[in-house]
Amino acid sequence: MSAQYKKKDFMSDQLVRWCPGCGDYAILSQVQTALAELGRPPHEVAVISGIGCSSRFPYYMNTYGFHTLHGRAPAFATGLKLARPELSVWVITGDGDALSIGGNHLIHLLRRNVDLNVLLFNNRIYGLTKGQYSPTSEVGKKTKSSPMGSLDAPFNPLEVALGAGATYVARSVDIFTKHLKSQLVDAEAHRGTSFVEIYQNCNIFNDGAFTAFTEKAVRDDRVLYMEPGKPLVWGATTRYGLAIQGLDFKAIEITDEEDPRVLRHDPSNKILAHFLARLDGSDGMPVPVGLFYRQARPTYDSAFADQVAEARQKLGNGDLASLIDAGDTWEV
Amino acid sequence: MATTESAENVVIRFAGDSGDGMQLVGGQFTRTTALFGNDLATFPDFPAEIRAPAGTREGVSGFQIHFADHDIYTPGDETDALVAMNAAALVTNLARLREGALIIVNTDGFGPADLSKARLDSDPLEDAALLAPFRVVKASITTLTRGAVEPLGLSTKEADRCKNLFALGMVYWVYSRPLEPTEAWLGEKFSKKAQILEANLAALRAGRNYAQTLELFQDTYSVPPAKFEKGRYRMITGNRALAIGLATAAQKTGQNLFYGSYPITPASDILHALAPFKNYGVTTFQAEDEIAAVCAAIGASYGGSLGVTGTSGPGVALKGEAIGLAVMAELPLVVICVQRGGPSTGLPTKTEQADLLQALYGRNGEAPVAVIAPTSPADCFMAAVQAVRFAVEGMVPCFLLSDGYIGNGTEPWQLPDLDAIPDIEPGFRTDPEGFEPYMRDPDTLRRPWVVPGTPDMQHRIGGLEKQDGTGNVSYDPTNHQHMCELRAEKVKRLQRLIPPTEIHGDPDGLLVVSWGGTWGAVRSGVDAVRKEGQRIGMIHLRHLNPLPTDLGDILARYDRVLVPELNLGQLARVLRQEFLVDARSFCKIQGQPFLTREVAAAIREEIAR
């Protein structure tokens, strides 16, 4: 905890223009709080966004910021990070931005493992264009562009990230303020692309998309707060634990938190991460939040810098004159 | 008895199957000829497929070289000598030959299977009428090569891979060239493969000896060295010169250069050339697609590096939105477009100049950019340095419009004096006092470049319209008009960096205007018709946006204006619109560069009109 920076050091002078009640406000507040806690000076932080409601984010941060093109923030952020590896770079994106128009850039960012933090605000709708179904909307969703219900099956962002080779995959929720903040602090500590899906309520076009498990009254019964090394348990009154049945999970009632049948969370286990990512609150199963997966793997930006250093060490600083005066030359 | 004649200039074309190594022997002949001191120009002409079906007409790969004892500007119109390694190579190239041309054919490439793959019902070598205008030397090159390398115990396949060197040895004899440069090159290339080296050397020497002892050729030729300006020279392709130019620009700016690119013909060689330049402050990033390539380059520019992206026409189409963002964000960016035949996938390995309007206007909204087009392979060096200078001094994207002909073509390059190239000043601002992201230099209208990480200067940029000065998002109607006009004016003021236009030829009469890679053919055509006593002036435009300040005056001085272009009249359209001049087009859009005689004929026609 650094006393040096306060949340307000990360707040810009611009009027925040999201709809009143939008989940983006809560996320903005937690990002600012997390950065203050991390103690990075604001000028060492760059926030890169694409297009969409969430992508207005950089304007509200008193850091360096670049509001770029729809879906392309990962590519801009990669170029920036390769040019300035010392910066803390945050990519702000949404479900349409990251998974529809920008799907290609997202998967390639994740496989390269550039040291960035990607915050995907998932509200399961297109907000800025006024309410069309998105690549995370449920099948059959009725919107202006799908009056009889949408036909396409949704992406599960976490499974996309795991499939693309992400080295850090986590989820939080806009209104789980404490959880969100600590998840952001943890994400920044990871070297590599930290992918954090944040469920975000769009109260104008998709209100209540997550209330089935985020409402205070049901939250503790439906949400599984995962903690590394701890048993995977949940439930307010009745306690449940995740156990293995065949090649799948089952929920078992427990009385003892240390019940040996219950799985312990191990974020280094990718198979476990895949199973956890598929849990969506149906069939008596919970919705997991927290860290799903973390892997230590060299980052693209450090390997990129290493090659430059190696070339300079082996070949010395390039001498242009000898580069030009090479091959078969002749004198007239 | 063979005699040696002196020739002023010669055009040779090596043609064979894509797998026959014709580009390699063409390259070797070029190298030897350059070292000998001839002026020269080359034109590699190969199929889009890496290995189109062997033996077919579609699979024919050609390499043309024009060399002379005087300045030349083109790879030549008609071929004086053709090496044809198989039937398809012969029949697809006959039309390029002048009367009396020498043809060296590999008779082993004319078997029944070769004829059928070349879609021939009968053997063209038996067609006396077809070959009557030419001097044909028949040699069973494949068989002879196998014989020459036999003592080395190679497989037949390995032995056959040496047959291109046998053919090269024959051509070296005919044109009185030494074997040593190629021998030395082979020695280096196969330094770790003694057997292959010996085989290649044996084939090369056997070819030369075969040609010499059998006296198959009535005459051999020698082309005396050309008179070059004093200096040091080397051969260079356009793509390589461009890469070295970018490395030079990086050092002149004192910043790293970031090249984001996605593989595409004919621009990939720039990526290949830059990738090993890591110790020169050049980094390369092979992106997942064209869009990511330009976006990463802009991200790097935002971070204070020189962001460059390179592609061809289809890639530019994909990058358009991002280039517009660089216009809006006022960040430097160089966009290299090595033009090829279009639209769509078009003719990937053939040349064209049809991306001029795309470079000038191919974006949504009013999005002005600077556009520079190199004149020749060697000129790509200086054009690249200039493109970086324009981008940095204007905080704006600058296009570098090369083409397949320039990119792959080679010519002698007089090595530049590096000290004579002025530094490029990035002008990073680090002083927070009175700083606003869109404050401007009153003369150049440039906004300050501030690198993220600079203390106390945090600010936000993006694609939404900006209020001049503060850089805050602004929907104000009059501000938008002001900003659109300002961005255009900022690019126009880059005219300060453009030298006066040089006029070649006469100050009145017909003005011929060329741009980009057609300079050589247009200049040769102009000179040819001027020799006939016509009054013709010629200017060549390297700067397509902004245009030179003196251009309007020059155009007004001539009775008529003719613009030869490898498109359907794109520059002519620009000149008509900018200067209300009756510029007429001479268009060729066949994937091939202009021939001198085509330009000359168009000039005569225009004069007679």
Ligand code: SF4
């Ligand atoms: S439309 Fe929805 S997501 Fe967008 S600002 Fe309004 S509430 Fe938030």
